[in-house]
Amino acid sequence: MAQATIYSVALAAGVSLATVSRVLNNPEKVKKSTRERVLKVINELGYRPNVIARGLASRKTTNVGVVVSDITRASVAEMLGGISDIANNYQYSIKIFVIREETDIIDTTHKIVSEQVDGILFLNDELAEQKVQDVKNIFDQNNIPVVFANVIASNDESPQVSIDYEKAGYELTKTLIDDNRKNIFLLSTARKYKVNDLKEAGYTKAIKEAGLPVKIFRTSGDTDINSQHFSSFFKDKIVDAAIGVRDSIAVSFMNIAIKNGRKIPENIAVAGFQNTKYALLSRPLMTSLDIPVYDIGAVSMRLLTKLMNKENVENIQISLPHFIVKRESTR
Numbered sequence: 001m002a003q004a005t006i007y008s009v010a011l012a013a014g015v016s017l018a019t020v021s022r023v024l025n026n027p028e029k030v031k032k033s034t035r036e037r038v039l040k041v042i043n044e045l046g047y048r049p050n051v052i053a054r055g056l057a058s059r060k061t062t063n064v065g066v067v068v069s070d071i072t073r074a075s076v077a078e079m080l081g082g083i084s085d086i087a088n089n090y091q092y093s094i095k096i097f098v099i100r101e102e103t104d105i106i107d108t109t110h111k112i113v114s115e116q117v118d119g120i121l122f123l124n125d126e127l128a129e130q131k132v133q134d135v136k137n138i139f140d141q142n143n144i145p146v147v148f149a150n151v152i153a154s155n156d157e158s159p160q161v162s163i164d165y166e167k168a169g170y171e172l173t174k175t176l177i178d179d180n181r182k183n184i185f186l187l188s189t190a191r192k193y194k195v196n197d198l199k200e201a202g203y204t205k206a207i208k209e210a211g212l213p214v215k216i217f218r219t220s221g222d223t224d225i226n227s228q229h230f231s232s233f234f235k236d237k238i239v240d241a242a243i244g245v246r247d248s249i250a251v252s253f254m255n256i257a258i259k260n261g262r263k264i265p266e267n268i269a270v271a272g273f274q275n276t277k278y279a280l281l282s283r284p285l286m287t288s289l290d291i292p293v294y295d296i297g298a299v300s301m302r303l304l305t306k307l308m309n310k311e312n313v314e315n316i317q318i319s320l321p322h323f324i325v326k327r328e329s330t331r
Helices: 006-013 017-025 032-045 074-089 105-114 129-141 165-177 194-209 223-231 247-259 277-281 293-308
Strands: 063-068 093-098 119-122 146-149 160-162 184-189 215-219 241-244 269-274 287-290 317-319 323-325
Touching: 006 017, 006 032, 017 032, 017 074, 017 293, 063 074, 074 093, 074 293, 105 129, 119 129, 119 293, 129 146, 146 293, 160 293, 165 184, 165 194, 165 241, 165 269, 165 287, 165 323, 184 194, 184 247, 194 215, 215 223, 223 247, 241 247, 247 269, 247 277, 269 277
Parallel strands: 063 093, 063 119, 119 146, 146 160, 160 317, 184 215, 184 241, 241 269, 269 287
Antiparallel strands: 287 323
16 A cells, blocks of 8 residues: 555645644644544554654755745745745745846856755746746756645656646636637736746637637736726727636726726626635635645745655656636626
């Protein structure tokens, strides 16, 4: 029988990785019934957590570098929660590095190497494919293991944890098509990212299958900028549904649509990606594709731990499940 993991415990108990982690490390923060259910599954499966990684005994500290594009993004903050919970279990220190599109990529990556990090979690999904590869090459040359978290690597040999973004884009688009929407826009970013390319591929596949026109509108993830783009959107476009590649983009669009006299979802159905706090703060509440970003962070940290300790890992490319949360912005 395969050795039980924290993932199999979470699945069998019907809880998140965060809950299993809290039961093991901060049980007082978990309600009694949930705690007892998780402990029962742990006993049944024979799960034995490796609380301190092998190798800590011979080293003073283990530093993990986390590379992001924008630490203020809701999805990044939630992913960092999963990373930090697992890192705390192993008594790892986390260093956060910000790399933006305009940053000198090579110089900044060498500076990260000089910080003597033992491993890297790469969360930056806003870099072009070639720049991502340039960064990885430098880490490889310095024997620093890298795991891509919610970032699609450019080859099959790079460790990564994500979801099937093409399938997700297809399913979300199909939901709107099944609601008899005929003019469905995908609100994507002007800058090209691998993740968004896959969302666009899924959207395009569903649209073409339905014999509908492909309508991709490119804008910015910055709401100050995209709100200006959306202000003139309704002057010359026929639209009865829109999908934002981020929740923030979708909510920004929805707010401008309402200002322009459109009713949601009667006139326009709106959906987003990531199921962040923006989807819950919008009015009406917004339908969104739930990406388990906390779990992506936690699983990525566990995978990186194994790579840093030179453990044998059968699967270095992990795809986690996703689902659509339907709310008031769609019927």
